[in-house]
Amino acid sequence: MSAVIWPLPKVEEHAFADWRDARPATVVTTTAAWSAVRQQLHGLNVAAVLEVTTADVDAWQALRSHVTGEVIYAVGGGLAVDAAKFLACERALPLVCLPTALSVDAFFTWASGVRSDGCVRYLVTRPPDLVLLDYAVLAAAPPSIRAAGMCDVLSIATGSWDWRFAEARGQNPPSMRYLGWADHIAAAILAAALDCAEAAGRGDRDGLKQLVDCLALEVQLCNQIGHARPEEGSEHYFAYAVENAVGKGLPHGDLVGPGIVLMAQAQGQDVTPLRRALDACHIPLDRILPAVVQQTLAELPAYVRRHALPFGIAHVLGEG
Ligand SMILES: [Zn+2]
Numbered sequence: 001m002s003a004v005i006w007p008l009p010k011v012e013e014h015a016f017a018d019w020r021d022a023r024p025a026t027v028v029t030t031t032a033a034w035s036a037v038r039q040q041l042h043g044l045n046v047a048a049v050l051e052v053t054t055a056d057v058d059a060w061q062a063l064r065s066h067v068t069g070e071v072i073y074a075v076g077g078g079l080a081v082d083a084a085k086f087l088a089c090e091r092a093l094p095l096v097c098l099p100t101a102l103s104v105d106a107f108f109t110w111a112s113g114v115r116s117d118g119c120v121r122y123l124v125t126r127p128p129d130l131v132l133l134d135y136a137v138l139a140a141a142p143p144s145i146r147a148a149g150m151c152d153v154l155s156i157a158t159g160s161w162d163w164r165f166a167e168a169r170g171q172n173p174p175s176m177r178y179l180g181w182a183d184h185i186a187a188a189i190l191a192a193a194l195d196c197a198e199a200a201g202r203g204d205r206d207g208l209k210q211l212v213d214c215l216a217l218e219v220q221l222c223n224q225i226g227h228a229r230p231e232e233g234s235e236h237y238f239a240y241a242v243e244n245a246v247g248k249g250l251p252h253g254d255l256v257g258p259g260i261v262l263m264a265q266a267q268g269q270d271v272t273p274l275r276r277a278l279d280a281c282h283i284p285l286d287r288i289l290p291a292v293v294q295q296t297l298a299e300l301p302a303y304v305r306r307h308a309l310p311f312g313i314a315h316v317l318g319e320g
Contacts, residue, residue, distance in 0.1 A: 064087060099131065
């Protein structure tokens with residue numbers, strides 16, 4: 001078992017327009033994100049711009065030889081930062097991350113989520129060296145992704161439930177042993193997220209800052225215990241499974257948000273506060289057709305077994 005405890009990146013609040021870096025840089029980005037902020041990034045010495053379209057290792061490998069310069073900049077959301085972490089790791093270059101929306105927790109993690117055989121696998125890559133936060137940029141993001149990282153904190157509600165459920169059923173392997181103290185910390189982070197949902201959803205600086213704090217604490221809690229059970233459970237499994245039916249391209253929150261509501265319902269939890277927070281953060285809960293939701297739920301127990309995902313409510317759906 002690995003004894004590594006990963007750190008969070010250094011995080012600095014800074015207007016993108018005032019940022020200066022003379023090092024020749026490769027920018028890893030997505031079309032929409034780059035066109036939204038490129039004008040503000042005149043302080044970068046851009047040597048190459050690589051646009052990413054899929055979370056696919058082969059596609060990222062193909063970009064490897066196009067990386068040039070002394071530093072990599074990730075500009076965008078989860079897809080850009082996951083690809084940039086991979087390329088920074090492969091090319092052993094420093095990595096600066098410029099989020100254009102608080103859409104996921106990936107800005108703070110050391111792994112890159114990749115699609116593989118109809119599921120999502122996390123490759124060990126590396127955390128960014130620096131994350132620059134420009135709250136005016138985040139506030140100006142499209143509302144449905146602006147604070148969609150809320151989903152990666154609200155998922156504590158269903159992920160932690162799964163962890164306790166697995167414990168009660170004797171299904172936690174030694175490496176994911178249930179820890180009451182970690183569960184309590186996760187619950188406090190969840191409460192802080194519910195508390196800031198409205199302000200973050202509106203794009204208020206203080207609300208977005210509190211969401212950053214929640215994301216960072218959630219990530220570091222998982223780093224300390226060496227797994228993501230307090231934060232990742234059946235709601236993410238639903239998201240991974242349903243992506244096969246709806247196709248790639250929907251934002252993480254559009255998939256995980258409905259997963260949280262569906263799994264919390266299956267767990268017998270009160271979904272009212274979760275729904276309120278998702279609504280406040282403009283997470284669309286209706287992007288997946290009802291028939292597709294039903295089909296995915298019906299197939300989920302077999303899906304999670306096939307992909308050997310850690311035990312949770314998804315494993316026993318439909319068992320009465
Ligand atoms: Zn997630």
